[in-house]
Amino acid sequence: MSRFTLLFACLLAFLLACRKENNVVTTIDPGDEFSNKVERYLNVPRIPPSYKVQLPTYVKGLFPAAQPNAALAQLGRVLFYDKKLSKDGAVSCASCHEQAHGFADPVALSTGVSGLMTTRNSMALGNIQWFAGMLGLDSLGNAALPLFWDSRAFSVADQSRAAFTNSHEMGLTMPEVLAIVQTQPYYSWLFAQATGDTVVTEDRIFTALTHFMGAMSANHSKLDAALALGGAQPDINIDFQNFTAAENIGKQLYLANCVSCHGSVNSIQKIFEANNGLEKPYIDKGKGAISGKFYENGIFKVPGLRNIELTAPYMHDGRFKTLEAVVEHYNSGVIEVFGLHGDLLSYDPITLSYDPKRLNLTETEKQALVAFLKTMTDTQLGTDARFSDPFR
Ligand code: HEC
Ligand code: HEC
Known part of the structure; x- marks a missing residue:
């Protein structure tokens, strides 16, 4: 040579x-811990991507600038998709909160451990940071907007503890959850990156889930594009140029009939829970079942409507399969029940009484309202790799 x-x-x-x-x-x-212990099991980058939430200008200012931490959010992503954190090793948060469906479940009731069913419809998670004092974004103080259909959880910690320990969801005790996390090879590296050391605590698990879910922002929709043109305080009453004629008609119907509960299209709502006249007698008493107060029977959380096109079926029991059926409920089906919210009542001058409101919409108007609801569909969250299943 x-x-x-x-x-x-x-x-x-x-x-x-x-x-x-x-x-x-x-x-x-x-020899490399990330390569050996994390990458072998998970498709996550060594340096986590940014999970910063890009709030639209018209939402900015409502919340302080606290942002999800990238490493905590990435740890949260793994926890969210980890089926090992359930009694039978078959159920993760994502089993009932599917990315492609606005992080809701496309069935009325979800299947948890051992094939047991939940008693209510899974809830969408896009924009849930608007519903809780998450990430220290606790601008609402103790009045942080509660979670669950009956508003029984006041933080992601309360909510996640309930999911892990519910016998129809993940079926574990919190000490069992901690023990499983401690024995999975990938968590020590992920915890060290996110928190500085490898100690696994309940608090850290909940914090990571908070940062992950807090980053699920559903603000890339046709409606948001229209609102963005209006600067910090867009006028929602004018016809939007990027909307079809039907969508603009639907918007006016929404502003006239739905906005009081489901919120001005450009901010969170003013009414957070209500009885919207679904059933009599009650199969599910909602808030009344917890408080024992009869006047709270039938009261449920008013869900935000971002991504509503993706999150069928609808209502706490998933009774309506389509948005058309939901619109028909408000058009002609609201049931007269004690405690029916005033915004769903109208005064009848002949009988001198308040009756459930009938909107008497034409077919074209019903379709227009549905068309408007579909302008709230986010086009990014459902396919964003940062929120996808990281397991190999
Ligand atoms: C077996 C199905 C199932 C699993 C597993 C599950 N969830 Fe849920 N989730 C639901 C259902 C059903 C509801 C509504 C329950 C209720 O209101 O009583 C819900 C509600 C929620 C809410 C409240 C949303 C809101 O707007 O109020 C959050 C947040 C949430 N889940 C996150 C999680 C997380 C995090 C996990 C994993 C630790 C998880 N879920 C596991 C079915 C599930
Ligand atoms: C008085 C308050 C109120 C008004 C007004 C109102 N809603 Fe609702 N809406 C609710 C409540 C409360 C729920 C949840 C009820 C339940 O599941 O038990 C709900 C649920 C829904 C859902 C299902 C959400 C989901 O995630 O399953 C849709 C869609 C909806 N409403 C659309 C509308 C439309 C469209 C209008 C106007 C025509 C309207 N709402 C008017 C209170 C209201």
């Missing part, structure tokens, strides 16, 4: 070594 060939061989070996070093992302290097 000539000196030149030897030099060339050394150079080649050196270059190959470098390449291996750069390629560490795709080869398992037993």
Whole structure:
């Protein structure tokens, strides 16, 4: 071997070594903890992507600028998709909160551990940060907007503890959850990256889930595009140029009949829970079942309507399969019940009484209202890799 060939061989070996070093992302290097313990199981980047929430200008100012932390959110993503954190190893948060469905479940009732069913319809998670004092965004103080159909959880910690320990959902005790997290090879690296050390606590699990779900922002919709043109305080009453004629008609119907509960299209709502006249007698008493107060029977959380097109079926029991059926409920089906919200009543001058409101919409108007509801569909969250299943 000539000196030149030897030099060339050394150079080649050196270059190959470098390449291996750069390629560490795709080869398992037993000496490297990320490569060996995380990448082997999970499709997550060594450096987590930003989970910063891009709030539209017209929402900015409602909340302080606290932002999800990238490493905590990435840890939250793994916890959210980890089926090992359930009694039978078959159920994760994502089993009932599917990304493609606005993080709701496309069936009326969801299946938890051992095939047991939930008693209510799973809820969409896009924009849930608007519903709780998450991430220290507790601008609402103790009045942080509660979670669940009956508003029984006041933080993601309360809510997640309930999901892990509910015998029809994940079926574990919190000590069992901690023990499982401690034995999975990937968590020590992820915890160290997110929190500085490998200690697993309940608090840290809930914080990570808070940061992950807090980053699920559903603000990339046709409606948001229209509102964005209006600057910090868009006029929602004018016809939007990017809307079809039907969508603009639907918007006026929404502003006239729905906005009081489901919120001005550009901010969170003013009424957070109400009885919207679904049933009599009650199969599910909602808030009344917890408080024992008869006048709270039938009261449920008013859900935000971002991504509503993706989150069928609808209502706490998933009774309506389509948005058309929902619109027909408000048009002609609201039932007279004690405690029916005043905004769903109208005064009848002949009988001198308040009766459930009938909207008497034409077919075209009903379709227009549905068309407007579909302008709230976010086009990014459902396919954003940062929120997808990281397990290999
Ligand atoms: C077996 C199905 C199932 C599993 C598993 C599950 N959920 Fe849920 N989730 C639901 C249902 C059903 C509701 C509504 C329950 C109610 O109101 O009583 C809900 C409600 C929620 C809410 C409240 C949303 C709101 O706007 O009020 C959040 C947040 C949530 N789940 C997050 C999670 C997280 C995090 C996990 C994992 C730790 C999880 N869920 C596991 C079915 C499930
Ligand atoms: C008085 C307050 C109120 C008004 C007014 C109102 N809603 Fe609702 N809406 C609610 C409540 C409360 C729920 C949840 C009820 C339940 O599930 O038991 C709900 C649920 C819904 C849902 C299902 C959400 C989901 O995630 O399953 C849709 C869609 C909806 N409303 C659309 C509308 C439309 C469209 C209008 C106007 C025609 C309207 N609402 C008017 C209070 C109201």
